[in-house]
Amino acid sequence: MTSKIKTRVTEILGVEHPIIMGTMGQQSNAEFVAAAANAGVFACLASVMSRTSQELRDEIKKTKSLTDKPFGVNVNLFPMLSPVDPAEYTDATIEEGVPVIETSGRSPEHLNTWSSASRKPTSR
Numbered sequence: 504m505t506s507k508i509k510t511r512v513t514e515i516l517g518v519e520h521p522i523i524m525g526t527m528g529q530q531s532n533a534e535f536v537a538a539a540a541n542a543g544v545f546a547c548l549a550s551v552m553s554r555t556s557q558e559l560r561d562e563i564k565k566t567k568s569l570t571d572k573p574f575g576v577n578v579n580l581f582p583m584l585s586p587v588d589p590a591e592y593t594d595a596t597i598e599e600g601v602p603v604i605e606t607s608g609r610s611p612e613h614l615n616t617w618s619s620a621s622r623k624p625t626s627r
């Protein structure tokens with residue numbers, strides 16, 4: 504079924520439906536995100552599920568193998584939840600060609616990555 508609802512969300516994110524799946528640590532893995540993407544909604548991988556940036560790269564590659572639709576990566580900035588520098592996750596995400604990074608936990612403004620990435624941060 505093709506959605507007739509066109510909004511800035513569908514336009515900016517390139518999805519069929521104006522729906523953004525809430526990222527869930529412990530749930531938002533490659534299979535989950537690809538299923539959402541294939542259903543025409545936007546979803547993000549949860550970085551908190553990857554213990555290293557290499558694990559995140561692997562999860563991104565796996566997601567790409569399951570869908571050709573757009574998806575993003577949610578980078579958790581809570582220091583207690585993330586033993587790795589979050590910039591490693593944002594660098595990995597950008598280098599793997601994922602077009603959207605969503606952050607949570609605190610303001611992303613301290614991440615130097617943004618200035619070199621020519622991308623607009625969205626935080627929640």
Ligand SMILES: Cc1cc2nc3c(=O)[nH]c(=O)nc-3n(C[C@H](O)[C@H](O)[C@H](O)COP(=O)(O)O)c2cc1C
Nearest residue numbers: 524525526527528529549551577579606607608627
């Ligand atoms: C089990 C669970 C895990 C979540 N993990 C994350 C997370 O890793 N990153 C994040 O930004 N939000 C996380 N959230 C928040 C959700 O993405 C969402 O913002 C929240 O559930 C409110 O959504 P709602 O307004 O649709 O109810 C989590 C929520 C739940 C229930």
